[in-house]
Amino acid sequence: MEPQPAQSEIAALIARHLTREGPMLPILHALREAYGQIPGAAPALIAEALNLSRAEVHGVISFYHDFARAPQGRHLLQICRAEACQAMGAAEMAERLLTALGLDWHGTTPDGALTVAPVYCLGLCACGPAALYDGAPLARLNAARLAQLAGEARA
Amino acid sequence: MRIHVSMDSAAIALGAEAVLAALRSGLEERGLEAEVIRVGSRGMVWLEPLVELDRGGGRIAYGGVTPGDVPALLEGRLDSLGPTEAIPFFARQTRLTFARCGVIDPLSLSDYAAQGGLAGLRRALGMTAEAIVDEVKLSGLRGRGGAGFPTGIKWDTVRLAQGARKYIVCNADEGDSGTFADRMLMEGDPFTLIEGMVIAGLGTGAAQGYVYIRSEYPRAIAVMEQAVDLARAGGLLGPDVLGSGRGFELEIRVGAGAYVCGEETALLNSLEGRRGVVRAKPPLPALEGFLGCPTVVNNVLSLATVPVIFARGAAFYADFGLGRSRGTIPLQISGNVKHGGLFETAFGMPLGTIIEDIGGGTASGRPVRAVQIGGPLGAYFGPDKFATPFGYEEFDGAGGLIGHAGLVVFDDSVDMAAMARFAMAFCALESCGKCTPCRIGAVRGVETLDRILAGERAAVALLEDLCETMRLGSLCALGGFTPYPVLSALEGFPEDFGILPEVAE
Ligand SMILES: Cc1cc2nc3c(=O)[nH]c(=O)nc-3n(C[C@H](O)[C@H](O)[C@H](O)COP(=O)(O)O)c2cc1C
Ligand code: SF4
């Protein structure tokens, strides 16, 4: 487990967005960027700052795939599962990687090095199969390239 | 010498950064002087990374360049594709919305202005709000986000609405698989979108805009954020737009991985900081949108087409097209296709021409079996529907929709039952949960498809009933249109469902 950031630090980060119209998503993105996930202490502080109930804040967090995500490994591989990539064999490619790593979608390797998550279209549909690796776009992937990438992530 | 290297996500995904590094060191080693310019994509994705060399006689294209090609490229020994704009895929287009994409440095406001940018806004600044809206109406522009609603009529509703504040919200959620035009435009010519939004503000009386971009597009977000800063510094945004005394502000917002947030009312909820649940209409967002205020919600392409309409006149734009589909449409050809990319052309081109002729057929070289048009909620068409001209009404008449104009090509190895199951599973995964036919129906749909695939023929009627319930009983098109891919797969490709085509009795 990562050490939890101080409440005052979280509160300061929240305060930076309070002049915006609809500050909730910008706050959640900023928290995730800073800490890799939404810190446990954050919902109560957000609720207080935005004059909402904690249940409402939790409701928002749980609605969005980006925020509801479980804690991740050091590297994140998001493989596109949508139609255009499927047309280029993405389903079989992803299946091979997951089997080799012994993972399900959203799973993290036991060494904590790599999380493999699904994503539905990256706008790289004319050069699929596509993925994002730690936010960097990759295209025309195949099983061998993915295996190599996973190896590098775990090295 | 000028060297242009694409910085579009697709080019980067295919290795453009390594090519750029090799170019820089290759130039230095040889003591060559050259200006290296990052540009957006020309849309010929199968040729990325595309490098263009201009030795004074215009840009010459080199496709699929690798770092290893760079020495030959710099020494004039690499085979070229000839002038970029003479490549048939490019030469056959009518580039209006994408006129500057791939041509200019996306983050140079002076480049933008030198290539025709800001001319539309300058003209609009001399017009009344009513005249601006009339111009958009006359152009025949319809929403490119999927529903095809006339943009001018939407703007007029907001113009006439009472409200202390009004908003222009750009829908850049582009969640439809097989679509990337919004991304390509934001990465390749962001000022066009900003200019279109400022004109929308002038036409409706709105002074604040938001661009809601999906989080899956990190580069588009970064480019748009820089462009907004540059636009503010250059006087295109701020309290005094181009010295007119009129103000317009713009902010970039980032989605959080929910497909349904592309639906305009869910998007507004998300922008306000709520769960991205669909709102019942009425009230229309045009009357009660963001924070309850009159709001224009338009797709990226709708807004980015506005500047050219004002620069060249509504009649010029409306002259292109077919029937009630006026102007041009940036087709996005993807999936298992030889020449994948963005092809902007007047409405009306037959589907078969787009797939076989422009797209060059499949990448695998096998026959085309199916094309899904319009994203995950669009129908699958087989080659028997290739005569259908690309237009809103024409596709509707053929049992499909054009959506955001994505075309995903599949060869004959596709399992259409798996694709139907995927469509249902996607709906179940992304349902906002507001209405039962979608929330529960999609889950049942997956189960029913599994029964059909296990050989239970009687479940086919059940699936058809379920689709009818979803179609009629869903609040938005996620539940309402998922039956399109499912039923079109079932009807067009029954053999994949273990059902033999009906034999004449
Ligand atoms: C489930 C769903 C997803 C949608 N996704 C998008 C999208 O990603 N981008 C978009 O512009 N419109 C999307 N729409 C359509 C919007 O609701 C709306 O019609 C559009 O943004 C209006 O802009 P336009 O008139 O310029 O097309 C979606 C609709 C539904 C039902
Ligand atoms: S159809 Fe689905 S996504 Fe649309 S409102 Fe109903 S539950 Fe939400």
Ligand code: FES
């Ligand atoms: S379908 Fe995979 S990137 Fe669009």
